């Protein structure tokens with residue numbers, strides 16, 4: 001017989017991809033198992049009411065009669081398997097896109113409900129919509145209980161998310177555009193800026209992923225001759241938009257970092273992130289912080305113009321370092337510069353909580 005308190009304990013200490021979604025997972029378990037009272041949970045370690053699907057490779061099929069009739073469900077050997085099995089179940093193709101809809105427990109539950117967690121995929125009918133909305137509101141009503149249970153079982157206190165909207169969008173500077181492809185500035189060693197921008201964006205995303213902060217990388221190139229402006233417009237609904245670049249100059253200049261904002265549309269918050277990020281990159285790479293040293297961060301940049309015309313909270317454009325000046329290892333520098341970008345973003349998010 002499986003025990004409900006054991007299950008809560010196992011879930012509380014489990015390592016899952018998005019810690020902030022544990023409350024959603026537990027709220028569903030409360031609803032589906034009636035606080036652990038269902039036989040499906042007690043006998044078969046399945047508190048989630050998950051029907052058997054072959055992709056859930058750590059489960060075996062078991063016939064079970066629920067309130068809506070007999071069906072084949074997942075049976076797990078252990079509660080640890082059940083917690084893992086849930087995420088394997090979620091990661092099936094039918095739920096494709098769930099990671100982009102996981103900024104909050106509500107976004108997540110709404111997405112998987114419409115994708116088919118309850119009553120199959122949304123079929124466009126009013127009945128189908130009502131069934132899903134009813135399920136969503138039942139689960140959401142249980143989130144405070146789930147939060148309390150997890151906190152009491154508390155291996156680690158559940159941190160309130162530090163983002164308020166969809167999280168972070170990192171834009172890879174240059175690359176595809178309406179007229180083809182463009183590789184940005186050329187480095188001292190023949191390397192292209194565009195390739196370094198990708199290295200930095202991936203490094204930044206890794207840091208944000210590890211902190212559980214939703215982050216997407218975009219390499220969208222715009223749809224018409226207002227290309228850059230279009231790119232900026234994709235910042236809508238995000239907390240932070242950061243366009244990632246590397247600098248180049250045809251004159252003598254000291255190696256340094258700078259983070260720019262839109263000259264007329266940028267506000268105090270954009271400027272704040274600009275100076276925090278510029279400082280973080282400069283310190284990481286041991287180079288000059290050009291913003292702290294009097295460089296005006298305001299420029300009329302098309303990509304930031306588009307971003308500022310959305311409801312994004314802040315938008316900046318980071319120039320990590322000058323690639324026409326030799327550095328020991330461009331890959332290493334761009335990786336560390338990208339990580340510094342992520343750290344600055346997290347500091348800003350915490351500061352503006």
Ligand SMILES: [Zn+2]
Nearest residue numbers: 173184245246
């Ligand atoms: Zn550039």
